[in-house]
Amino acid sequence: MDTTAVALIVTVLVVQFASIGMQFSRSERRVARLEHKLDQIMAHLGLQDDDPRLQQVHELARTGRQIEAIKVYREVTGAGLKEAKDAVDRMVA
Template identity: 50%
Template sequence: MEFVLLSAVLVLVALLSLSSPSGKIVSVERRLARLEQKVDLLLSHLGVEVPQIPGMERVHELIRQGKKIEAIKVYRQLTGEGLKEAKDAVERMS
């Protein structure tokens, strides 16, 4: 049940981001951040734990040490994300 709900939210977010013109990217990013917060709250309420990506603790350690650039590099290696996505993710973790 929880997986179906999470999958539906992620599909909706993907469709929203694909259909939005480039001028509204900031608005879509804000909406995505709010949706992510809501999904996190739902998962927490349901007691569902999302497995962490192995090695992500190294990213958190680098952030604590103030080494954001290194943290972004490690995040990209672990996830395969692009530079912008990795930078945004690391900044959210900070």
């Protein structure tokens, strides 16, 4: 196989992986927006998530242990870093 063919194959693979990454990123953003909207609806209706670990998140946030709170929040909800940080910041505010 000559270098041109190898370069072409590598280029095609890189473009495909980049495309997959963009689609995944877009899906993550859509899911995060939907979760945020659901959180707002639940808050408006006065509903709470029953997961006891969320109480731990509130306690950690209230006692100034935001990094730990963010970590636990991400474990419980599967949220991304920014979403978890924003959620913990809202708990403290």
